[in-house]
Amino acid sequence: MHLKNENEVGLVMKTPSFRVCVNCGSIRVYPYMGFMVGQRYQCQDCDEIMVIPLEFDNNEDYQAFLDDMGFKPNE
Numbered sequence: 001m002h003l004k005n006e007n008e009v010g011l012v013m014k015t016p017s018f019r020v021c022v023n024c025g026s027i028r029v030y031p032y033m034g035f036m037v038g039q040r041y042q043c044q045d046c047d048e049i050m051v052i053p054l055e056f057d058n059n060e061d062y063q064a065f066l067d068d069m070g071f072k073p074n075e
């Protein structure tokens with residue numbers, strides 16, 4: 001008798017992802033609560049307000065993204 005336990009894979013908790021600004025690539029993106037506009041996110045570096053920031057699970061993916069986009073955070 002073979003039971004497939006594929007669901008278990010989806011239940012594994014990953015490390016928290018971090019949010020990245022779609023405009024400048026900064027990781028200093030925080031929830032921004034506006035009246036009647038729903039939840040959004042604002043970048044502390046370029047003030048860009050976005051509905052859905054990019055999310056990465058680990059620094060490797062993030063660095064690869066920076067390379068792809070040509071972003072070069074200076075800090």
Ligand SMILES: [Zn+2]
Binds near residue numbers: 021022024046048
């Ligand atoms: Zn930004």
